[in-house]
Structure formats: structure tokens, C-alpha cells
Amino acid sequence: MEDMIFYDRLQFAFTITFHYIFPQLTMGLSLMIVYFKWRYLREKKDKYNNAAKFFMKIFAINFTMGVVTGIPMEFQFGTNWAKFSELTGSIIGQTLAMEGMFSFFLESSFLALFIFGEKLMGQKLHFLTGFLVFLGSWASGWFILATNAWMQHPVGYEILDNGKFVLDNFSALFANPWLLPAFLHNQVASVATSSFVVASIGAFYVLRNKNLEYGKLFLKTGVVFGLISSLLLAFPTGDWNAKNVVKYQPATFAAMEGIFETEEAGTEIVLIGQPNMVEKKLDNKIAVPNILSFLTYQDWDKQIKGMDQFEKEELPTNIPALYYAYHIMVGLGTIFIGIMGLAVFFLWRKKIYHIKPLLWTIMFLFPFPYIANITGWYVAELGRQPYLVYGLLKTADGVSPTVSSGNTLFTLLGFVALYMLLGLLFLVLVGKTINQGPKPQTH
Amino acid sequence: MEIFWFIIIAIVLVVFFILDGYDFGVGIIHLFFAKSENDKEVIAKSAGLFWDSNEVWLVVAGGMLFMAFPTFYASVFSGFYLPLIIVLWLVVFRAIGLEFRGQFNYQMWKDMWDKAFGVSSLLLALFFGIALGNIVRGVNLGGVENGVSAYEGHFFFLPLWNSSFSPLSENPGVIDWFTIIIGLITVVTLAIHGANWIVLKTNSSINNQLKKTVFKLNIILAALTIFSIGIWQIVNPNSLDNFIDKPYLIIFPIIYFTGLIGLFFIKKLKKDIHAFIFSTLLILGGITSSLASIFPVILPSTNTVNKSLTIYNTAATEYGLSVAMNWGIVGFILLFVYLIVQKRLMGGKIDKMDYGH
Numbered sequence: 113m114e115d116m117i118f119y120d121r122l123q124f125a126f127t128i129t130f131h132y133i134f135p136q137l138t139m140g141l142s143l144m145i146v147y148f149k150w151r152y153l154r155e156k157k158d159k160y161n162n163a164a165k166f167f168m169k170i171f172a173i174n175f176t177m178g179v180v181t182g183i184p185m186e187f188q189f190g191t192n193w194a195k196f197s198e199l200t201g202s203i204i205g206q207t208l209a210m211e212g213m214f215s216f217f218l219e220s221s222f223l224a225l226f227i228f229g230e231k232l233m234g235q236k237l238h239f240l241t242g243f244l245v246f247l248g249s250w251a252s253g254w255f256i257l258a259t260n261a262w263m264q265h266p267v268g269y270e271i272l273d274n275g276k277f278v279l280d281n282f283s284a285l286f287a288n289p290w291l292l293p294a295f296l297h298n299q300v301a302s303v304a305t306s307s308f309v310v311a312s313i314g315a316f317y318v319l320r321n322k323n324l325e326y327g328k329l330f331l332k333t334g335v336v337f338g339l340i341s342s343l344l345l346a347f348p349t350g351d352w353n354a355k356n357v358v359k360y361q362p363a364t365f366a367a368m369e370g371i372f373e374t375e376e377a378g379t380e381i382v383l384i385g386q387p388n389m390v391e392k393k394l395d396n397k398i399a400v401p402n403i404l405s406f407l408t409y410q411d412w413d414k415q416i417k418g419m420d421q422f423e424k425e426e427l428p429t430n431i432p433a434l435y436y437a438y439h440i441m442v443g444l445g446t447i448f449i450g451i452m453g454l455a456v457f458f459l460w461r462k463k464i465y466h467i468k469p470l471l472w473t474i475m476f477l478f479p480f481p482y483i484a485n486i487t488g489w490y491v492a493e494l495g496r497q498p499y500l501v502y503g504l505l506k507t508a509d510g511v512s513p514t515v516s517s518g519n520t521l522f523t524l525l526g527f528v529a530l531y532m533l534l535g536l537l538f539l540v541l542v543g544k545t546i547n548q549g550p551k552p553q554t555h
Numbered sequence: 556m557e558i559f560w561f562i563i564i565a566i567v568l569v570v571f572f573i574l575d576g577y578d579f580g581v582g583i584i585h586l587f588f589a590k591s592e593n594d595k596e597v598i599a600k601s602a603g604l605f606w607d608s609n610e611v612w613l614v615v616a617g618g619m620l621f622m623a624f625p626t627f628y629a630s631v632f633s634g635f636y637l638p639l640i641i642v643l644w645l646v647v648f649r650a651i652g653l654e655f656r657g658q659f660n661y662q663m664w665k666d667m668w669d670k671a672f673g674v675s676s677l678l679l680a681l682f683f684g685i686a687l688g689n690i691v692r693g694v695n696l697g698g699v700e701n702g703v704s705a706y707e708g709h710f711f712f713l714p715l716w717n718s719s720f721s722p723l724s725e726n727p728g729v730i731d732w733f734t735i736i737i738g739l740i741t742v743v744t745l746a747i748h749g750a751n752w753i754v755l756k757t758n759s760s761i762n763n764q765l766k767k768t769v770f771k772l773n774i775i776l777a778a779l780t781i782f783s784i785g786i787w788q789i790v791n792p793n794s795l796d797n798f799i800d801k802p803y804l805i806i807f808p809i810i811y812f813t814g815l816i817g818l819f820f821i822k823k824l825k826k827d828i829h830a831f832i833f834s835t836l837l838i839l840g841g842i843t844s845s846l847a848s849i850f851p852v853i854l855p856s857t858n859t860v861n862k863s864l865t866i867y868n869t870a871a872t873e874y875g876l877s878v879a880m881n882w883g884i885v886g887f888i889l890l891f892v893y894l895i896v897q898k899r900l901m902g903g904k905i906d907k908m909d910y911g912h
Contacts, residue, residue: 187640197632209619213889217893523640
């Protein structure tokens with residue numbers, strides 16, 4: 113049984129981590145494509161239109177990857193988490209089905225139109241199709257976040273005698289206090305990923321002295337979007353989410369912040385340190401007193417519950433992993449603000465294109481927002497443990513009762529092999545597109 | 556309300572098999588009949604331009620099944636664990652084949668991905684047919700052995716096959732001689748459908764040859780169909796009861812046979828679209844007849860201990876189903892609007908269209 117849950121979780125974690133590489137780029141990138149297309153409509157400079165079309169190519173590769181790795185996500189609810197599906201399907205099935213119907217379809221139909229229909233439709237309609245792709249991809253995020261929000265903070269349900277969760281208030285699913293902060297944080301994070309990627313490609317062109325016009329455009333747009341999104345990630349969206357965690361999952365908050373002991377008055381904020389689960393303390397800790405209480409309650413001396421205040425069963429199951437995921441996310445977010453702040457400063461001083469160390473840094477920065485995004489999701493998911501539906505349904509009670517661990521290990525290995533191949537091809541394709549550059553091709 | 560959702564999901568599934576069915580079929584034809592590079596490219600393109608918007612229908616069907624019949628979704632997806640995951644792998648692999656063949660311009664690269672596309676299309680068609688065979692045959696619900704259930708009565712787990720390969724054994728596997736026959740019927744049907752699509756959408760040099768191929772495949776299909784109706788009686792002696800009790804259900808087999816007979820006249824048909832419509836009727840009639848034969852059951856039990864799964868004992872509650880109906884109708888209309896817009900915009904022959912994003 114233990115093995116079985118472990119492999120089921122590992123398979124889900126692996127496939128969702130791999131899947132989320134793609135949507136986080138497409139959601140943010142669609143916004144930037146709409147921006148480029150809008151600039152083109154206003155200023156009629158070809159470079160904006162070519163930029164929009166170039167990034168739509170990259171969008172399309174990512175979208176394909178997102179589709180083929182996304183179908184297994186939906187299927188796995190049934191294949192590996194059958195008990196969970198049976199018990200909660202009438203609720204989370206609503207939001208998942210709506211995602212397919214309202215956003216996925218919108219996105220895929222209008223993506224095809226955007227790519228094939230520019231000449232046919234004229235510029236205004238072409239802009240509109242781009243906008244609808246953006247709308248579809250963000251709606252997709254909205255429905256998925258609504259599903260996750262219900263698991264984090266269940267609302268609008270009733271539990272029947274046979275243990276099934278059934279819906280008794282549809283609109284509550286979307287009025288869930290967990291949803292809006294989580295959605296905004298997630299979307300801003302995906303804008304961060306895409307703007308860092310855009311800036312990175314820009315830096316690459318500038319450093320190589322190739323496609324210079326586009327290099328400068330991408331760099332400029334990327335760092336401005338990058339700074340705005342990095343700031344919004346910390347405040348207000350990050351702050352807002354942290355307050356939700358304190359309110360609805362206090363044990364999770366104590367674990368992710370690494371507060372082992374409750375302090376008399378104000379609680380310190382931990383910057384660095386390694387959780388020592390035997391002695392129940394942080395090793396090599398560097399912390400600043402009272403800051404956490406201030407950030408959480410705007411009160412320097414307000415007490416925050418530490419892990420000692422909770423029963424072991426209430427605490428997340430893997431505290432060190434949760435703690436690290438959270439600190440990696442927050443640490444990277446802080447670094448992003450610093451680097452992008454510097455970049456925007458030098459952009460304003462008109463020196464950015466000549467400061468090579470900064471350009472190199474921006475070029476190699478692009479993997480880090482992916483890491484921050486994914487560790488952010490780990491915080492949400494590890495923080496919810498040991499529950500699938502917070503406080504109500506344990507993860508161990510959600511697995512498929514008939515699928516043996518041997519079968520799950522077999523499929524896990526298969527996914528690993530297939531996704532390695534997929535990842536390799538993805539890199540080749542994106543690399544090829546970037547290398548070709550945004551200049552219109554003459555056939 | 557259960558019936559409403561059953562019909563909606565059935566429609567979405569049928570549309571999925573009609574749409575993605577032609578690109579599976581294109582893959583099968585590509586594997587066996589495309590010889591020159593020009594044909595290979597055009598034929599791959601006739602699937603490559605459309606597959607992703609076609610597969611969206613599968614995602615929607617999955618989502619709606621999850622919402623409306625959660626117990627069925629949980630039972631079937633975990634019970635058919637291995638074949639479903641293998642199907643997922645094939646879906647991924649096929650997509651890679653289609654998307655990557657055009658990325659580098661040398662023969663070895665293209666040949667490699669062509670084979671990936673062809674073989675995975677063939678296997679997918681076979682597996683989807685086998686799945687349909689399993690649904691009408693039924694499974695050993697509850698994993699009953701010597702009259703005792705191993706799991707809750709609505710759960711089960713099927714091995715890929717058991718040593719007897721017989722649908723009549725106590726614990727039949729996914730693959731047995733009955734489901735294989737249904738799988739072969741699906742392969743032949745989708746090959747016909749795919750060939751019709753190629754003729755309709757391209758100017759490939761083998762279009763005339765493909766019409767003859769469709770004729771020959773149709774003879775095989777007719778033989779397999781008659782054979783399968785025979786063995787269906789052995790596997791499930793009650794399989795015709797529904798049609799006798801509710802004679803109006805006969806419309807579904809009639810649709811199937813209209814398609815089957817129509818395709819014998821393929822050489823005389825004036826327009827290519829007519830052949831495609833006939834093969835669409837085959838798919839429509841085939842799936843709906845199968846579902847009608849077991850309705851309201853959606854997964855028969857092969858033992859007497861546990862009851863078959865029906866649309867009634869696996870559905871979500873009334874409230875959930877009726878709220879979903881409100882957004883479901885809106886969404887459903889949108890789906891068809893998108894479909895029509897897309898097909899209009901991408902109408903006509905696709906030989907000259909830009910492929911590869």
C-alpha cells in the first residue's frame with residue numbers, strides 16, 4: 113500500500129511538473145503576443161507584427177506539447193486516483209469539463225486561425241484571434257485554479273452518507289476565497305516566465321549581433337514586463353496568498369516558513385537554514401526578528417503559531433521539501449526583482465545594450481522563473497498533504513483500489529522515457545525557431 | 556437528466572471518433588499505401604493540420620464523463636489502467652511523429668517519423684476498437700473469484716490478456732478473440748474513413764488507387780461485420796433484446812448499414828464528399844448501435860454477484876447535473892460553431908497549405 117501511494121504520487125508529480133513547463137509559457141506569452149500585435153495596429157511598424165508572429169510560432173510548439181502532456185493529466189485522475197475521482201468527480205468534474213469546453217477549444221481553434229488566417233482576415237480580425245487565444249489560455253488557468261482551490265479550501269459541497277462529495281452550490285466554486293489570489297499569482301508568474309524568455313532571446317540576439325532590431329525590441333519588452341511581473345508576484349499577489357495560507361492552513365504556514373517553535377511575541381522570518389527533523393529546529397539559521405509577524409498581520413508583536421502547536425497528523429508530511437520549495441520560490445522572486453530592476457534602470461539610461469555581463473545574466477536567467485513557478489506549485493501541493501481535499505479526504509484514501517504498485521511503476525518508467533524524448537525534441541524545435549529568427553521567410 | 560448527459564457525451568465521443576478517426580485512418584493509409592515523398596508529405600499534412608483540434612474533443616468527452624458519471628469514470632479508467640496508459644503513450648508518440656517529420660529536410664528523419672505516425676495510428680485504432688469490444692462484452696466487476704468480490708462491486712482490474720484469450724472465461728482480459736475482432740473492424744473502418752478524407756482533401760497521386768482500396772476494404776468490413784454479429788450472440792446472448800423491446804433503436808444499425816452499402820458504390824459516386832459521408836455514417840452507426848445494444852447499462856458485469864454499471868448508478872446528483880446542463884448547452888453550441896468555422900476556413904484541398912508552425 114505504501115509503495116502504491118508513493119508511485120502514484122511520483123507519477124503524478126513527474127507528469128504534472130513536465131506538463132507545467134508548457135502552459136506557464138503559453139499563458140504569459142499570449143499576453144505579450146497581444147501586446148505586440150496591438151503595437152502593430154497602432155504604429156504599423158512591421159517589426160511588431162513579425163514579433164507577434166514569431167512568438168506565436170514558439171507558442172504553437174509549446175501548445176502542442178501542452179496538449180499531448182495535458183491529456184495524461186486528465187486521464188490520471190481516473191487511472192491512478194479512482195477513489196478520489198469517484199468521491200469528488202461531481203464537483204471537480206464541473207470545473208475540469210468547463211475548462212475543456214470553454215477554454216481549451218477557444219484556444220486551439222483560434223490558434224489555428226491566427227497562424228493560418230492573417231491574409232484572409234485582415235489585421236483587426238487577426239488581432240482579435242490573438243486576443244481570443246489569450247482569453248482561452250487564461251480561462252484555462254482560471255478553471256484549473258478553481259479545481260485546485262476547491263481541493264485547498266473546499267466550498268459549496270455536501271458529504272453524503274456513502275462518503276461522496278456532491279455539489280450544492282455551483283457559484284461558490286468560483287467565489288472561493290482561495291481562487292482569485294491563487295489565480296492572479298499564478299498568471300503573473302506565467303507572465304514572468306514568458307517575459308524572461310522574451311528578454312533572454314533578445315539578449316541572445318544582441319550578444320550575437322544578429323537580428324539586432326528584434327533583439328533590442330525583445331530585450332526592452334522582456335525586461336519591462338519582467339520587472340512589473342516580478343514586483344506583482346511579491347506584492348500584492350504573493351502576500352495575499354500567504355495570508356490565505358495563514359488563515360485556512362495554519363499548520364502549512366508554520367511548516368513552509370520553518371517555524372518549529374512558537375515565539376512569545378513577534379515571529380522572525382527565516383532567510384536560510386536547513387530543517388533538522390530530529391531535533392525539531394533549523395540548522396545554520398539566518399533570520400530577521402519580528403518581520404514575519406509584520407508581513408502577516410502588519411503587527412510587529414503578533415504571535416504566529418509554530419509547528420509545536422499542531423498535532424503531527426495535521427502537519428504536512430514532507431516538511432523539509434515544503435520548506436525548501438517555498439524558500440526557493442521566494443528567494444528567486446527576490447533575485448528577479450533585483451536583476452530586472454537593474455536592467456530597467458540601464459534601459460532607462462540607454463546603456464543596457466552595451467553592458468555585456470548584464471546581457472549574459474539575462475540570457476541565462478530564463479530557466480529560473482520556470483523553477484520558481486514549479487516550486488511554487490510544490491508549495492501548494494506539498495502544503496496540502498496529507499490531504500487531497502484539505503481537512504476532509506486523505507491522499508492515501510484517494511488512490512485506485514485495483515491498480516498494483518508494479519503496474520504504476522511500469523507506467524511511470526514509460527512516461528519518463530517518453531517525456532525525455534519529447535523534451536529533447538522540444539528543445540531542438542525551439543532552438544531551431546530561435547535560430548531562424550523573426551525575419552519573414554521568403555519561400 | 557442522466558439520459559441528457561449520456562446523449563451529450565455520446566455525441567461528443569462520436570464526433571471525436573469521426574474527426575480523430577479520419578486522422579487515425581490517414582495514418583494507417585500512410586503506413587501501407589503512400590510511396591512517393593510528395594504523397595507522403597501531403598497525406599501526413601491532411602492529418603497534421605487537424606489532429607490537435609480533433610483531440611480536443613477527447614479532452615471534453617473525458618471531462619464531461621468525469622463530471623456526469625464519476626463512478627463510471629473512476630471504475631473504467633482504473634480498471635483499464637494498462638491499455639489506457641498505452642493509448643496515452645501512443646497519442647503522444649503519434650503527435651510527435653506528425654509534428655516533427657517536416658522539421659528537418661532529409662529522408663531518414665522523415666521516414667522515421669512517418670513510421671512512428673503510421674504505426675501509432677494503427678495501434679490506436681486497434682486499441683479504441685478493443686475498448687469498444689470490452690464495453691459491450693463487459694468485465695468481471697468487483698474482481699469476483701469463486702463467488703467472492705475482491706474489491707468494491709464497481710471496481711475491477713483487467714489484465715491485458717489471460718491465457719485462454721476467451722471472452723467467455725471467468726475473468727476475461729482486455730484482449731481476447733472477441734475484442735480483437737471488434738478492434739479489426741475499427742481498423743478497417745477508420746482506414747476507409749481516412750482514405751476518403753485523403754481523397755477529399757488532397758490531390759495525391761494515389762487517390763484513384765485509394766478508391767479501389769476502399770472498395771476492397773469494404774468487402775472485408777462487410778464480412779467482419781456479419782461475423783461479429785454472430786459471435787456477439789455467443790458472448791452476450793441478450794445483445795439483440797434492446798432492439799426488440801425498443802424497435803426505434805433499429806435506426807442506429809440502419810445508419811451503419813447505409814454507410815456500408817453506400818461505400819460499395821464508391822466508384823460511381825459523383826462527389827468525394829459523399830464517400831466521406833458514408834464512412835462517417837459507419838462510425839456514427841457503429842458506435843451508437845453498440846451503445847444502444849446495452850443501454851442503460853454502460854458497463855456490463857460478467858458475473859452474477861455484482862450489478863452492471865448503468866447511467867443511473869454511476870451518475871452525479873441531480874443538482875450537479877442540472878447546473879452543468881446550463882453551461883453545457885452553451886458550450887456545446889460553441890463547440891459546433893468553432894468546428895464549422897474551422898472546417899470552412901480550412902476547406903478545399905490542402906496540398907498548398909503551409910505546414911509546420
